[in-house]
Each structure stands twice: as structure tokens, then as C-alpha cells.
Amino acid sequence: MKSSKKLRAKIIQAAKEVLAASEGGKISVKAIAKKAGIATGTFYLYFTNKEALLDTVVQELYAELLDIIKKERAAYTSVFDKLQASMEVCIRIFLKEKHLAKILLQYFPQITSAVNTKFTDIENDLIKFTKQDLDELLALKLIPEQDTLVSATAFVGTFREVILSWLNNGEPEDWDKALQTLIAYNMRGIGKRSEDW
Amino acid sequence: MKSSKKLRAKIIQAAKEVLAASEGGKISVKAIAKKAGIATGTFYLYFTNKEALLDTVVQELYAELLDIIKKERAAYTSVFDKLQASMEVCIRIFLKEKHLAKILLQYFPQITSAVNTKFTDIENDLIKFTKQDLDELLALKLIPEQDTLVSATAFVGTFREVILSWLNNGEPEDWDKALQTLIAYNMRGIGKRSEDW
DNA sequence: CCAAGCAATGAACGGTAATTCAGTATATGG
DNA sequence: CCATATACTGAATTACCGTTCATTGCTTGG
Numbered sequence: 001m002k003s004s005k006k007l008r009a010k011i012i013q014a015a016k017e018v019l020a021a022s023e024g025g026k027i028s029v030k031a032i033a034k035k036a037g038i039a040t041g042t043f044y045l046y047f048t049n050k051e052a053l054l055d056t057v058v059q060e061l062y063a064e065l066l067d068i069i070k071k072e073r074a075a076y077t078s079v080f081d082k083l084q085a086s087m088e089v090c091i092r093i094f095l096k097e098k099h100l101a102k103i104l105l106q107y108f109p110q111i112t113s114a115v116n117t118k119f120t121d122i123e124n125d126l127i128k129f130t131k132q133d134l135d136e137l138l139a140l141k142l143i144p145e146q147d148t149l150v151s152a153t154a155f156v157g158t159f160r161e162v163i164l165s166w167l168n169n170g171e172p173e174d175w176d177k178a179l180q181t182l183i184a185y186n187m188r189g190i191g192k193r194s195e196d197w
Numbered sequence: 198m199k200s201s202k203k204l205r206a207k208i209i210q211a212a213k214e215v216l217a218a219s220e221g222g223k224i225s226v227k228a229i230a231k232k233a234g235i236a237t238g239t240f241y242l243y244f245t246n247k248e249a250l251l252d253t254v255v256q257e258l259y260a261e262l263l264d265i266i267k268k269e270r271a272a273y274t275s276v277f278d279k280l281q282a283s284m285e286v287c288i289r290i291f292l293k294e295k296h297l298a299k300i301l302l303q304y305f306p307q308i309t310s311a312v313n314t315k316f317t318d319i320e321n322d323l324i325k326f327t328k329q330d331l332d333e334l335l336a337l338k339l340i341p342e343q344d345t346l347v348s349a350t351a352f353v354g355t356f357r358e359v360i361l362s363w364l365n366n367g368e369p370e371d372w373d374k375a376l377q378t379l380i381a382y383n384m385r386g387i388g389k390r391s392e393d394w
Numbered sequence: 395c396c397a398a399g400c401a402a403t404g405a406a407c408g409g410t411a412a413t414t415c416a417g418t419a420t421a422t423g424g
Numbered sequence: 425c426c427a428t429a430t431a432c433t434g435a436a437t438t439a440c441c442g443t444t445c446a447t448t449g450c451t452t453g454g
Binding site for chain 4: 400405412416
Binding site for chain 2: 123124127146147149150151153154156157158159160161162165169172174177178180181182184185186188189190191
């Protein structure tokens with residue numbers, strides 16, 4: 001009982017490592033158990049089944065991500081600045097923690113889409129948060145009339161695609177320019193007037 | 198031997214249908230064989246394995262898509278118009294042929310990512326084509342200095358995300374506005390000057 | 395020091411799905 | 425009408441995986 005929490009955490013950590021290493025996000029309970037240094041049966045003393053573990057892993061990773069973003073946003077007051085800060089920290093985190101990016105952006109849609117909808121929920125969450133920002137900007141007439149849900153979806157989509165492409169095809173040579181391009185793309189995309197920035 | 202080509206085509210067609218119908222892109226050789234009206238063993242007289250079939254299916258679907266886009270683009274001379282035509286026809290096709298969208302955007306990344314990289318290749322293709330357009334526009338100074346590879350990636354990403362979201366969460370109520378928003382997002386994103394359109 | 399209780403084990407079970415192959419049907423050409 | 429080749433069949437084989445559970449090892453309170 002003393003080691004209960006610790007072992008649980010170890011299993012979660014092992015799962016993250018196995019996931020990050022495995023091609024295509026394939027993952028087996030046996031592999032996780034091996035990585036965690038336990039027997040397969042032991043796994044079921046800590047999780048009711050494989051899906052419960054995967055749920056936990058996404059929840060954790062997602063919570064970490066959201067937490068970082070929220071903290072970063074808190075430092076700014078203008079919605080444009082908040083958005084820009086979200087973008088920058090998002091890229092920074094995903095490229096520093098590549099395993100996180102691979103798991104959240106690439107593997108989990110595959111892993112969870114069949115049974116539960118957790119991942120879709122997460123993407124939808126991010127989109128919803130972005131939409132709130134856009135609605136606020138729209139209300140202030142700082143961006144032109146638009147379907148803010150579509151814009152928010154497009155916004156999130158650029159990150160998914162760009163970060164995944166960096167993960168799969170290597171990062172850009174001119175990193176500064178790439179980052180600037182991506183941010184500018186979305187700022188222009190939502191319709192921020194250039195005299196404002 | 199007479200029926201060889203025909204039966205092969207029939208199997209491919211059956212696979213498309215099974216894929217389109219199945220939730221989550223799960224697909225079994227047995228199901229394909231049943232749909233095609235053959236025994237499971239017969240399948241292996243026409244394809245070396247399941248993966249070979251799936252490769253063929255993506256290749257075919259992708260070729261169809263590209264073909265449609267190319268034909269549409271041919272009707273215009275301005276690169277902006279070509280881009281816009283690509284966007285419109287892409288959305289139109291994907292929403293008319295939802296099974297195609299589901300297969301290309303949702304299922305295949307899951308199905309094929311383990312072994313081959315065909316799907317990533319396909320996305321890269323689309324990005325490359327878009328990049329060519331952007332390079333042309335950049336050379337003509339019609340868009341501002343930017344990392345065109347990043348922009349092209351972002352461009353493609355907006356479509357993936359938006360179309361998938363429409364497939365999963367339902368289409369927008371105000372369809373016109375949504376379409377207009379998406380196109381405007383990308384036109385502004387790449388930096389098309391508003392006095393030009 | 396022992397026994398009861400708890401944690402951990404990993405072989406075994408049940409299920410699913412890809413692939414094979416010995417056998418069957420069908421067509422062909424002499 | 426037979427012999428041969430070719431196409432097809434689907435049950436059996438193989439492989440893998442999630443989950444269970446009878447057994448084993450370990451700890452601890454009396």
C-alpha cells in the first residue's frame with residue numbers, strides 16, 4: 001500500500017515512454033509492464049484495464065499543457081497578446097517535449113478514437129478556448145466579422161499540422177522565421193489589422 | 198485470368214465501401230472478402246497482404262482527389278484564383294464524398310502509420326503543391342516575405358482540421374459564412390493584400 | 395517466529411484477425 | 425470426354441493481445 005501511488009505513477013511514466021518510442025502509437029499492456037518492471041498481472045492491480053490507463057495518460061498530459069498555457073496567458077492583458085503567448089508557449093513545449101507532442105497530436109487520435117472520445121474532446125477544448133478569444137476580439141471590433149468557430153478550428157489546425165510536420169520531417173533551418181511565419185499566419189488569418197502590431 | 202483485373206477492382210471497391218461504413222476505420226480481410234463475394238483465401242490471389250490493398254486504396258483515392266483539383270485549377274490563370282479554386286473544390290469534394298474524407302483524413306493515418314508512410318507522403322504532397330503556389334506569389338511580391346513551407350503546412354492544416362471537425366461535430370449552420378471564413382482565413386494568412394480581392 | 399493478509403506473479407484463457415494451403419470446382423484444349 | 429491447368433475455397437494455422445486467477449513471496453502484528 002505504501003508503494004501503491006508510486007508504482008501507479010511508474011506505470012503511467014512507462015506508458016508514456018513506450019508510447020513515445022513505439023511507431024504508430026501501438027502499445028500493449030505487456031510492453032508497459034515490462035518497461036515498468038512488473039508482471040502483466042500487476043498492471044491490473046493499478047488500473048481496471050488498458051483504456052483506463054490511456055485515459056489517465058491523456059488527461060495528465062493535457063492538464064500539463066493547459067496549465068502551462070494558462071500560466072503564460074496570465075502575464076498579458078490584451079487578447080492578442082494572450083493568443084500570441086499561447087502560440088509561442090505551445091510550440092516551445094511541444095518541441096521541447098517531443099514525446100508529448102507525438103502522443104497528444106499523433107497517437108491519441110488513433111488510440112482513443114475507437115472507444116472513447118477523449119482526444120476529440122481535448123482538441124475541441126482547445127478550439128473552444130481559442131473561440132472565446134476570437135469572440136472577445138470580435139465584440140471589440142478588433143477583427144472582422146467571421147465564423148469564429150471555423151477560425152478557431154483553422155487556428156488550432158495550423159499548429160497540429162506544423163508541429164507534426166516538424167516532428168516527422170525535421171525542424172526548419174531558419175527557426176526564427178518559421179515561428180514568425182506561423183504566428184503571423186494566424187494573426188493575419190483571424191484578421192488582426194497590421195497597424196495594430 | 199480474364200476476370201483478374203475485374204475482380205481486383207471489385208475487391209478495391211469492396212474495401213472502400215467497408216471502410217466508409219465501418220466506425221473508426223477498422224477493417225478485416227474477411228469483411229472485405231465477404232463484401233466482394235469471395236472467400237478470404239481468394240483475396241490473397243490478388244493482393245500480397247492487407248497492407249498492399251490499403252496502399253492501393255489510398256493511392257487511388259488520392260489520385261482521384263488530385264485529379265479533380267488539377268482540373269479545377271486549370272480553369273484559372275492567377276495563382277490566387279488557383280489557390281481559391283483548390284480550396285473550394287477540396288471542401289466541396291470532401292463534403293459531398295464524406296466517405297472519402299473520412300478515409301483520407303481520419304482513418305488512413307491510423308491504419309497505415311505503423312508500417313509505411315504513405316499517408317504522410319500524401320499530406321506532404323499537398324503541402325508541396327501549395328508551397329509552389331506560395332513561392333510563385335512570393336516571387337511576384339504579391340505576398341510578404343515568409344517561410345513558404347510553414348505557410349503551406351499551416352494552409353493544409355486548416356483544411357484537415359476544419360473538415361474533420363465538420364465530419365465529427367456536424368456541419369456549420371451558416372454554411373456560406375463558414376466557407377467564406379475558411380477561405381478568407383487562409384488568404385489573409387498567406388498575406389494576400391485586401392485591396393487585391 | 396508464525397500465520398494471516400496483501401502484493402505480485404506469469405502461465406493460461408478466450409478472442410480476434412491475418413495468412414496459408416490442401417483440397418475442390420471450373421475451364422480449356424486436345 | 426478426359427487431362428491438365430487454373431481459379432477458388434474456407435477451415436486450420438499462426439500470431440498477438442487483453443484479461444484472469446491460482447499460486448507464490450513478502451510483510452507485519454501478535
